Amino acid sequence: GLFSLTLDSLVYSLQFFAEIKPSNSMEYIAAAVVIVGIWIGSWFLLKRDTNFAKPLHILLGGVLIFGLVGADSAVGAGMRGHYFRPAPVGATFESAINKSGFAARADGKRHLVLIMVESLGMPKDNQAMSDKLFAYYNDSMIKARYEVSQGSSLYYNSTTSGEVRELCGRWGDYYELLETDDPKVLDCLPAQLAKKGYATQAMHSFKAPFFKRATWYPKIGFQKREFAADLEQRGAEWCGGVFAGACDRHVPKMLAENLKQAKQPTFQYWLTLNTHLPVPTEQNLDTGNCEKVSVALARDYPMICRQFSIFDDIDKALIAEITASDFPEADILLVGDHMPPFFDRHHRSQFDPERVPWLYLKAKNSQPKG
Template sequence: MCPKQGRAATLFDKRYLYRLFTKISYSLRAANGGSILPANSAILRDFPARWFLFWLVIPNAAFMLMWFVGGPPMVPVFALWAVIAIVAAQLPWTWPKRLILAGLICYAAFYYVCVLFNLDIGKFDSLLPFLLEIQPFRSPEYIVAFAVFVATAGLALAKAPHVRRFASPMSYCLAVLGTMGLLTADYIATKDTRSTYSRVPPEGAQFTSASTLASIMRPDESGRHLVIVMVEGWGVPVGETEEAIFQRAWNRPEWRDRYEVTHGAVPFYGSTTSGELRELCGRYAAYSHVGQFAEDCLPARYRKAGYETSAYHGFSRNFFSREQWYPQIGFDEFAFRDDLAGRGVSHCDGVFAGACDREVPALITQRLKHADAPQLVYFLTLNTHLPIKDDPALGTDDCRLGGHAWASANPQLCRLFLLQGQLADALDAMAMDPDLPPTDVLVVGDHFPPFFDRNDRSRFQPGVVPWLFLSSRDRSPTVIAGADDPEAES
């Protein structure tokens, strides 16, 4: 029976669908003694429930639990997983099935961690050093997540290889339908936070960076010092309380007496290294490709113009191979965790343990004051990498920003803003030092704060990071013009 043509009755007319559904229900009830689905229904009998449970749901339960707090979307992995699992479950051998499932679990975990931290999925060799360096078991959140993952993976590996093979062609169809239901659930559950996990720009995206907007990609003729500060996990707040805290830290009236202040927001894609190349090399790219464009990067251009170029970062020099590609893009000198400790910078504990960010601007200030040539100084921060511990050394053990009620309800947010405020205070002391030579300062975020919790993520504008540029009103040269190029330091 087909619906009538015209506006009054179409296939999608609610009244027509209701009548059609009613007729089908009556027919099924009449045929099955009053029940729409009889006890021996082929659908119930052929549905591969144990396969769906032990091959698909339980091994992915840890990822699915993250739906409730805002985990990353897993649709591509779940779809690939289901196809392989349907085929593997039909094998007659137990151990091959167990090995295939173990491989699926490992790949899903790798994908999840990469997406969670905006890492490059194509660089398989980067994950193990990443996990070893960050020491995840310092965080209760990571410990709980790991325990759930191990428990569900172990149960699946024990049970899935013993699931019976599909009974009929209908079982395959129902397995596909069940998978589609899981994919739909993942899509709906991660819809609100999907845009906060941007790893690559969409095709045809126009490039934008704070460095280009501040017009510092090439040195001007003033010869002023330039300091670039990239802030780990610096987002654009949208909540009333969060924005008020942000403004108190980063919108200081006294700066306008000495600097021309501009600010805004730029898109981000990927991890911290992606943010570094966005600002230092003017492109969306991976650090493994810097050899293709190193001479066009900002440090290389400034070095060629007679600047001494240096970089500071409070973490390991080997992390993401920075010791290798920093010199390639034009840095003559760099100081990492051990170097900064040797210069008296305190150690700050945490999941990412290293030098205390709040003490590095004082080192930069001394460098600028005593320089014999114009300086380009780059500082990549560390301590605001999430999750942030309740730590007296960091000063995060009694955070009271935003009032007692807000701080108690949002401990991770409070700690993040507290450490960012410490950094802003240190940069303020540098920028307003009366003996500081004419210096421009660019402060910019690397990526969105990667909170686990959906509620915390919702406090920031997705897809963008803030930037702030302090351009010195003193246009006199920083040092005597005509200084020779500095010798490179190892």
């Protein structure tokens, strides 16, 4: 449920389970301990006489069970969000690509950079989070070089659905891309830009086989792909977590290198990784001292604070590259894939359950592309 897997998706995804490391998360370890405790307790308790002495006790037990389930469902109804849901038939389509006008800038005069940020949700009635979101881009060096705009977009389902939303301009998931050779279905933004003479490159900080991105990325038009092993070979450090891979904070330098070395206009896509839940306190993620990010978030929402610590590192590393004098002209769009699927209401209720934020940096001046 947390990772939006239907029964079919769960069975299909069993092949990927060897790629993740639940033992890197104290939350998963604690859950495992609780489950084992329930098994042990059940083994002994179920040996006891389980017959109710009176029919009234059966009725009371049923009322308590269904009453608690109903109350839990009612309380959580407003914060489940679209992370669990496919788009309904006829749902109005939205994407950051469309709303920002990003794709319309593909005239061969500049590079285009799309960054999908794992679990970047839209703050809801939380001033500390709203103040932190995209705060580093309110900078004189950024504003001197880019027109800055931001907004929010509707989302449905999980990360791969977010990728299909932004890259292919429709609601859907990656299964349909694996199972078809229909050029209409595969005519996504990378393929469209390749037809216009753009080099198309994708980067992802996790492993290539996961969700078969190594298979469907080229099908939708990505000519070059770099995954965790490639990024680490280029100098990225390893960062831990349940989804351990390359450290996102080291990728902006490589992204910039790709564009500086480009011989033609380039579409560079990057899907980040390290803010995938649950976010541990260390494992080279620079999340151990969260008070430096926000005292309020560290006190009241520690895992959100750890996420923002990683967002901060990504933003600072990216800004250092895109404001450098030798960084070629490029439009840059950052967008979240889905709200972070926190299990507890305390954290989950801090996010808009239906929308994700985006930030668009539109290049002002004409500069050499490579």
